[in-house]
Amino acid sequence: MLAQSLDADARDVISQPGTVRLDRPFEGTIKCHRLILEAGANVSADVQVNLLDMLPGAQLTGPVRAREVRLHRTTVLRGEVRSEKITTYGQIIGLCIAGELRGARSATFSGIVVAEFFGSEPGCEIKGGLRAAIGLTAQIERLNRDRENILRSGLLAPTDVWATPSDPFILSDHPDSTAPAPHSDAPPTASTEEQPSPVAGAQSAAVKPSLLDIRRVSLAAVASAAPDQPRPETATVHAFRPRLFP
Numbered sequence: 603m604l605a606q607s608l609d610a611d612a613r614d615v616i617s618q619p620g621t622v623r624l625d626r627p628f629e630g631t632i633k634c635h636r637l638i639l640e641a642g643a644n645v646s647a648d649v650q651v652n653l654l655d656m657l658p659g660a661q662l663t664g665p666v667r668a669r670e671v672r673l674h675r676t677t678v679l680r681g682e683v684r685s686e687k688i689t690t691y692g693q694i695i696g697l698c699i700a701g702e703l704r705g706a707r708s709a710t711f712s713g714i715v716v717a718e719f720f721g722s723e724p725g726c727e728i729k730g731g732l733r734a735a736i737g738l739t740a741q742i743e744r745l746n747r748d749r750e751n752i753l754r755s756g757l758l759a760p761t762d763v764w765a766t767p768s769d770p771f772i773l774s775d776h777p778d779s780t781a782p783a784p785h786s787d788a789p790p791t792a793s794t795e796e797q798p799s800p801v802a803g804a805q806s807a808a809v810k811p812s813l814l815d816i817r818r819v820s821l822a823a824v825a826s827a828a829p830d831q832p833r834p835e836t837a838t839v840h841a842f843r844p845r846l847f848p
Contacts, residue, residue, distance in 0.1 A: 637668075639677075654685075656692065665764045675708050681762035682749070696758045697748055699739055713757055714748045 614630040616622055622632065625640040630647050637651045641659030649666045656662060656677040666683040673679060677692030684699045691706040696713045703717040707725030711732075720734040738744075749763050 664762055667764070673709075681758060682752075682764050684764070696762060697745075697752050699745065701739065703734075713752055716745065716748065 614628065616628075616631065617633040619635055621636040621638065622634045623638040623640065624643045624645060626642055627644045628647060629645070631649075632645075632647045633650045635651065636653040636655065637649060638655045638657065639645060639660035639662060640657045643660045643662075645661065646663045648664055649662070649668065651667075652669045654662075654666060654668045654671045656671075656673045656679065658674045658676045660674075661678045661680075663680045665681050666679065666685070668683075668685045669687070671679075671683060671685045671688045671690070673688075673690040673692035673694070675691045677690075678695065679690075679692065680695040682697040682699070683694065686701040688694075688698070688700045688703045689706075690704070690709045692708070693710045693712070695711075698711060698713065698715045698717075700715075700717045702719045703715065703721070705711065705720075705722040705726040707723040709722070710727045710729070712729045714730055715728060715732045715734075716738050717732075717734045718736050718739055720732065752758050753760060753763065
């Protein structure tokens, strides 16, 4: 199906198969197979798609649930984003939950990142907290604490995290004082789990250890394992050269 360009500047609902392409402001709900946001697209929406492509200059605010997310340079994605795979050259602000997350040297993350696998080029910047290990994206209670910390910090509005009218996300009366603030420059509280030392030759410039809450993550400048290979017990931070398109 050919892509459909939509001219909308008020709150609306897009729900259709195929590809939707936006190049101007839109506010509302978007459900489709593939969503392409072009330069000039300043979107505030609840997004549920298989594939989200943000081209240079596009901006998106609101909760995003997608099978795959691809961000080019000079793009900004703000909100809670959940995806099996995220590849980014742009900026993600808020709560990022991914099975596989890859950041290019131009990528920045502000807030909290939770991933089964995290890889980055030297120069990729994280301002906040990073947890990368197998099984973390299934820890619902801890993810709810992450949402509370993000909302209390003022980084996101309640409408930017995942909730439904019948099951809204409500802040608890007792904030988690042990969790690091998303913008804190101070090192996080020491973990009770073993913290492995960096592997010799690792390109540690890919991240800033003083800003991270890392549990059971080893650093290695090696290529990722083939998809058909068994997944390791612990996640590995890799240096790599991502390419969004051939």
